[in-house]
Amino acid sequence: MAKRLARPELLAPAGDEESLRAAVAAGADAVYFGLRGGFNARARADNFAIEDLPRVFDFLHRKGVQGFITFNTLVFDSELPFAEQTLSAIARAGADAILVQDLGALRLARAVCAQLPLHASTQMTVSSPEAARIAEELGVTRIVLPRELSIEEIRLFAQGTDLELECFVHGALCVSWSGQCLTSEALQHRSANRGQCAQSCRMPYRLVLDGREELARGNQQLDYLLSPRDLAAYDLLPELIDAGVSCFKIEGRMKGPEYVANVVDKYRRALDAAIERRASPLSARDEEELRYSFSRGFSHGFLRGSNHQELVHGLYPGHRGVLVGRVVEVHARARHVLVATEPSAPELKPGDRILFDQGKPEDDEPRGGLFACERVGPALLRLSFGGPDESTLDLRLVRPGDVVWKAKDAELTRKAKRIASQERRVGLELRVRGAAGSPLVAEAKDDLGRSARVESAMPLARAVASPLHEGIVREKLCALGESEFALRRLVLELEGSVALPPQELKRMRRALISALSSLLGVAVEKVRAAGLRVVIATPRVQKPGEEGYDARFERLKPDGILARHLGALEHFRRRGATTAPGFTVHGDFSLNATNAVTARTLLGLGLATLTPAYDLDLAQLRDLCAGVPGERLEVTIHQHLPLFHNEHCVYAHLLSAGADFRTCGRPCESHLVHLRDHLGLEHPVIVDVGCRNTVFNARAQSAAGCFPTLLGLGVRRFRVELVRENAAETRQVLTAYAELLQGTRPGRSIIRDLGALEKYGVSAGTLAVVTRPEA
Known part of the structure; x- marks a missing residue:
């Protein structure tokens, strides 16, 4: 547990x-x-x-x-x-x-x-x-x-x-599983696995259904299909x-x-x-x-299970706020607009930030600070934006029909600033006790469980005129002022009427704060020691309750498993006695090995071979090979790089009214979906056994050009990944690479010929050297 x-x-x-x-x-x-x-x-x-x-x-x-x-x-x-x-x-x-x-x-x-x-x-x-x-x-x-x-x-x-x-x-929310997104790496040489996500999921895409561009849903154009x-x-x-x-x-x-x-x-x-x-x-x-702080619209994500109709609305990729209504009239010279409001429209106040949504979030849409708001009808507001010197909003850019959002709330902005500027203090419980002839004892315990104890330098005297009471103890002993502490509770246990000079109470307070502060300031050193063989590829991720996939793979008695997630490695490395003789487990790129230490760790866990992460260019792959025997590595020599790997299903969202695989009707079994990006490239969307979507790069990449270098590094295992190639295309691709491995055909020839076969050509892709050699 x-x-x-x-x-x-x-x-x-x-x-x-x-x-x-x-x-x-x-x-x-x-x-x-x-x-x-x-x-x-x-x-x-x-x-x-x-x-x-x-x-x-x-x-x-x-x-x-x-x-x-x-x-x-x-x-x-x-x-x-x-x-x-x-x-x-x-x-x-x-x-x-x-x-x-x-x-x-x-x-x-x-x-x-x-x-x-x-x-x-x-x-x-x-x-x-x-x-x-x-x-x-x-x-x-x-x-x-x-x-x-x-x-x-x-x-x-x-x-x-x-x-x-x-x-x-x-x-x-990322649309792709974290650690499994290669879109930025493939399209812009900026790896999300290196902290350089290019936010490709927030870009517009067009639905291409069975070879024809379609509106994403009915008569509605949804451009942000992966946001x-x-x-x-x-x-x-x-x-x-x-x-x-x-x-x-x-x-x-x-x-x-x-x-x-x-x-x-x-x-x-x-x-x-x-x-x-x-x-x-x-x-x-x-x-x-x-x-108001930030919202593209809220959802529970996947916490309530998959709901492909709720996760992505497709209308905009960035912050909007709360819907107000639509523009009815624009009076640019008078610096105001009339807005027909929604029943749930929020209250508007001077200083609120208003956004005019024109359905083009990739452009710089009109927005500005509200000067005044006046209700002029049952569901009609006049929004004024002051003179040209008082607002950056150019009302000439606003059009009737624009959707109006309250993007920022002026009152919330002030409230958040007040919260952020508050000084957080550690709560303190103080117990004060004493009797005549003995020192006054103050024992403190804070919210973190730490404690301190101080005594008065002199014994308590019997009070004649001004006995100690809760008021003076709070004023002199509990005035924690600018310290790190705030008094939560005071317990006063005095026997009889006793007295102590006020300056001694102040000294005790200073000593108590000093003792507690020194305890809090101790930095504890926290250091930690740190024929053909049949190989079945697992899904890239596996959730709790999906262990049945592994059992299904076992029943097929393959010669090996391509483990694409750590759970598969754990399962199959311990099943040697129940599998076929010579059974091997191989690790895929999704285990994210970008250095020799990671590679040796994974190989040490029982992998026979390992495919390095696709985040590496050729120079970095050479570095990895210097620390790992080349014969233990497998390089993908031809592929359409997997860009997004999503729990969200584009097919269910756009081609059905179903929330998940139980109610979607499985449109993925009868349709082919591509997503057309802003460059016109159509990226295919493939559904796996777990109903997860992988968006593959439209353009294939090949390592044929660096094949001699890879051989020199000791690499002897090469893989060809196929996505939607037909039988003839498959035969042509495999024949080309077989000839490359046999030494009867140069890499340049393969790239040229396969480039003619592929709709968008072939590139060096992620293996293109973009790192700079060290001086």
């Missing part, structure tokens, strides 16, 4: 120090943040300098808040020495945990940070208890669950692991606690301090109520305020 924290914790994002302080002020139990200079899945955030970490952790620990460092990208061989130095520095600075994606980085962390807890990032794709057992074997103490799991699947996961479980409950709504699960916290979740995570390291303050404040109140089994204190206004 999953380990449960004594009290479930709220984990907040911080992309900069201002946001970190806002998270602390709003009530976060822990904050996660990344470093500048690499190994961070949010490379575009401001992030933190490594030399600032001791000061940052000192601040957090004085407030009773934990700090987790994100080390959640893949690591290349050339970076391993710097990675080791960085991990050591993180441990020395006083970090409370490190979030890791790369298995090699995990091994390094165990070696150099012996006592530091290691959390498996959602980027590690630990999607089942079987995968969790491997993570635990490698030193992981907590799993950050994939966003694609339902509450019931989380419950099954918790029943099959001893590790702590962490779950996202608010913020942006999910945002997750908001504040109402599901009691169920998640019951399922076994110990940590509730808010996404948003790219957001500012006002977003952090508002969202953390709401979830702090909701989580406290869930822990205490009270009804949620959040109101309809609270939910509205969450939308």
Whole structure:
């Protein structure tokens, strides 16, 4: 059963120090943040300098808040020495945990940070208890669950692991499984596994159905077919606690301090109520305020199970807020518009930010601050925007019919700033006791369980005129002022009428604060030691309850398994006695091996061979081969790179009214869907055995041009991946590469001929060298 924290914790994002302080002020139990200079899945955030970490952790620990460092990208061989130095520095600075994606980085962390807890990032794709057992074997103490799991699947996961479980409950959703998205790498040489996601899922795509472009749904043009709504699960916290979740995570390291303050404040109140089994204190206004901070529309994501009609609306990819209505008239010279309002339209006030939605979110749509709002009819508002010098909004760009949104709430902005600026204090219980002839004793215990004790330097005297009472004790002894503490409770136990000079009470107060502060400031060093054979490929991810796939594969008695997730590796490496003689397990690219340490770790777990991650270019693959025998590696020499790997089903969403595989009617069995991007490339969408969608690159890539180099590195195993090729095309592709391996045909010839076969040609793809050689 999953380990449960004594009290479930709220984990907040911080992309900069201002946001970190806002998270602390709003009530976060822990904050996660990344470093500048690499190994961070949010490379575009401001992030933190490594030399600032001791000061940052000192601040957090004085407030009773934990700090987790994100080390959640893949690591290349050339970076391993710097990675080791960085991990050591993180441990020395006083970090409370490190979030890791790369298995090699995990091994390094165990070696150099012996006592530091290691959390498996959602980027590690630990999607089942079987995968969790491997993570635990490698030193992981907590799993950050994939966003694609339902509450019931989380419950099954918790029943099959001893590790702590962490779950996202608010913020942006990736359409692809984390750690399995290669879209940015394939299309822009910017790997999401390296913190450089290009947000390709937020781009427009057109539906191409059975070879013809169609409107996405009926007569409605939906352009943003892979852009999910945002997750908001504040109402599901009691169920998640019951399922076994110990940590509730808010996404948003790219957001500012006002977003952090508002969202953390709401979830702090909701989580406290869930822990205490009270009804949620959040109101309809609270939910509205969450939308103003950032919202593409809210959903429960996959926590209630798959609902492909709800997850993606397809209308816009970015923030909107709360719907007001539609423009009826525009009076640009008079600086106002008339708006027909929706029944649920929010209240509008001067200073609110108004957005005019013209159905072209990729353009700079008109928006501006509201100057005045006047009701001129039962469902009609006049919105005024002041003079040209008072607003950046050009009303000449606004058109009748534009959809009107309240994107920002002026009152909420001020409220969030107040929350962020509050000084968070550690609660203190003070017990004061004494009797005449003995010292006055003050014993303090804070909310973190730490305690201190001080005595008066002189004994208490019998009072003649001014005896000690609660008022003077609060005024002189309990005036905690600018310290880190706030008095929660005072217990006064005095025997008889006694007296003590006020200056001695003040001295005791200073001594008490000093003693407690020194306890809080101790930085504990947290270091942790860190013929033809038939091979069946597993799905890329496996949820709790899907172990039946493995049993089905076993019954087929293959010669080997291509393990595409850690759970499959765990299952089949322990089944040698029940499988065919010579049975082997091979690891696929989705295990994300980008360096020799990770590769050796995976091979050491029982893999016969391993396909390196597709994030590597040829120079980086050469680095990996320097640390791993080439004959243990398998390189995909021809493929359409898998871009997105999604729990969300485009077929069910756009070609049916069904919510999941039980009600969709399986349109994937009778139709072929492509997504046409802004460049005109049509990317095929394939559905796997688990009803998950993979969007494959329209353009094939080939390593034929670097085949001699790969041979020189010792690589002897090569793979051809086929997507929708027919029999003739398959024969042509396989024949070409067989001739390449036999040495009867050069790589240039293959690329030329296959380029003519492929609709969009063939490229070097991810193997094109984009790294710079070190000086």
